[in-house]
Amino acid sequence: MILFAKISKLSVALVAGLSLWAQAAEAPKHVDIKQLSKKVDDVVVPLPNEVFGALNKLGGVNWREYVRNDKGSNFTERPRIALLLGAVIADGFIAVQAEDAPTVKEIGARVLALAKGIGVGGSITPHAKAITDAADKRNWVAVRSELDRTQNSVQQAMNEVHDEKLSQLVSLGGWLRGTEVLTAVVNKRYSEEGAELLHQPDLLVYFENKLQSMPEYNLRLLLDIHAALLEVKPLIDTGDAQISPAAVKKINEITTRLGDAITKKS
Amino acid sequence: MTPSFQIFRRVSLALVCVVALAPVTRASVDDAQSFALQAAEPYVKDGFQVREDYWGGDLGVAEKKAVRQQLFKGNEYWFWLGTEVEAAKVSVHVYDADGKLVEQPDGWQKGHFAGAHIIPKNTGSYFVIVEIEQSPEERTHWALVYGFR
Numbered sequence: 001m002i003l004f005a006k007i008s009k010l011s012v013a014l015v016a017g018l019s020l021w022a023q024a025a026e027a028p029k030h031v032d033i034k035q036l037s038k039k040v041d042d043v044v045v046p047l048p049n050e051v052f053g054a055l056n057k058l059g060g061v062n063w064r065e066y067v068r069n070d071k072g073s074n075f076t077e078r079p080r081i082a083l084l085l086g087a088v089i090a091d092g093f094i095a096v097q098a099e100d101a102p103t104v105k106e107i108g109a110r111v112l113a114l115a116k117g118i119g120v121g122g123s124i125t126p127h128a129k130a131i132t133d134a135a136d137k138r139n140w141v142a143v144r145s146e147l148d149r150t151q152n153s154v155q156q157a158m159n160e161v162h163d164e165k166l167s168q169l170v171s172l173g174g175w176l177r178g179t180e181v182l183t184a185v186v187n188k189r190y191s192e193e194g195a196e197l198l199h200q201p202d203l204l205v206y207f208e209n210k211l212q213s214m215p216e217y218n219l220r221l222l223l224d225i226h227a228a229l230l231e232v233k234p235l236i237d238t239g240d241a242q243i244s245p246a247a248v249k250k251i252n253e254i255t256t257r258l259g260d261a262i263t264k265k266s
Numbered sequence: 267m268t269p270s271f272q273i274f275r276r277v278s279l280a281l282v283c284v285v286a287l288a289p290v291t292r293a294s295v296d297d298a299q300s301f302a303l304q305a306a307e308p309y310v311k312d313g314f315q316v317r318e319d320y321w322g323g324d325l326g327v328a329e330k331k332a333v334r335q336q337l338f339k340g341n342e343y344w345f346w347l348g349t350e351v352e353a354a355k356v357s358v359h360v361y362d363a364d365g366k367l368v369e370q371p372d373g374w375q376k377g378h379f380a381g382a383h384i385i386p387k388n389t390g391s392y393f394v395i396v397e398i399e400q401s402p403e404e405r406t407h408w409a410l411v412y413g414f415r
Binding site for chain 2 (some may be wrong): 027028029030031032033036039042043044045046047049050051053054055057058084142144145148149152153155168193196197198200202203
């Protein structure tokens with residue numbers, strides 16, 4: 001009887017499951033995006049290693065060339081620390097691509113120091129330790145996950161104390177460093193597929209809007225970044241046309257200049 | 267009781283209610299996230315890196331929400347949607363910037379879980395559209411996570 005009851009319950013569950021499956025409505029083949037526009041969230045900022053992963057699949061990238069050991073200057077202005085923090089986390093992803101364990105460990109320590117400088121060190125300590133442990137074991141999958149957790153924890157800690165703007169600067173710092181390396185790789189060995197990875201116009205608009213909403217920071221560097229984004233926009237917003245080698249070179253010059261400004265005191 | 271004291275008492279009561287309810291609301295979106303992550307779990311073994319960040323909120327029945335997402339050609343993505351309301355039925359689908367459905371045919375919908383799979387043909391913006399198709403609740407919490415490889 002107990003067995004029968006079990007079988008009976010299982011059958012009911014199975015039938016219920018199958019009927020739910022059968023009821024699954026087919027998705028419309030087309031939707032009017034404009035109609036949904038009022039319900040569209042801001043664009044999601046990808047992690048630097050999303051673009052590095054795609055770039056890596058095109059082959060021939062010597063990631064060691066792009067590993068940066070320069071720790072950058074020590075800043076006291078919180079927006080500058082936030083930008084640098086994002087750039088250093090992106091450097092962590094580059095060091096992982098290069099499988100450079102000593103640099104990954106240095107970056108873990110640097111991220112912790114910067115997070116402390118901005119008042120969110122407490123949430124980062126366990127991640128910094130996990131990055132070091134995983135790098136020692138050369139467990140690159142784990143290092144990648146910890147870098148992601150680190151960025152997420154920093155940004156959550158900032159959001160909790162209503163420092164959303166600093167959190168956005170962390171994303172911007174990471175995006176700029178990622179774009180600098182992406183353009184350096186594609187500039188060295190141009191391919192249409194590599195250049196296409198720069199097609200990110202909505203992200204540019206997103207960062208432009210965020211920067212415009214930060215007048216209180218009143219930093220020359222933020223004004224420079226804003227002006228640079230306006231310069232980059234027509235170079236990557238090419239519609240169906242490919243992004244030219246000249247455009248890639250130009251974007252690399254711009255992002256390298258900004259990268260230097262983020263890491264060094266002017 | 268003076269009118270100003272009455273106003274003070276009402277405002278205080280409202281504030282107490284807001285403070286008391288806030289963690290509950292947050293907890294529910296967090297619960298939804300744990301279900302979305304549960305849906306993602308089998309894919310980690312297949313090499314998908316699941317982002318720590320997630321997107322969520324609450325929706326009424328038949329209400330849709332779009333999340334704009336930058337995707338890169340060469341990567342492969344899965345989006346997983348979950349809610350803690352077990353009797354709910356949710357769906358997630360991916361469209362390109364022109365509003366064309368671009369997901370792979372192996373997407374799925376199992377009650378309060380759903381998944382959509384995309385191998386983008388172009389680098390650019392895409393729209394991930396989430397919907398609460400059925401639910402016994404007036405508003406249903408949802409959370410969306412994604413992974414790539």
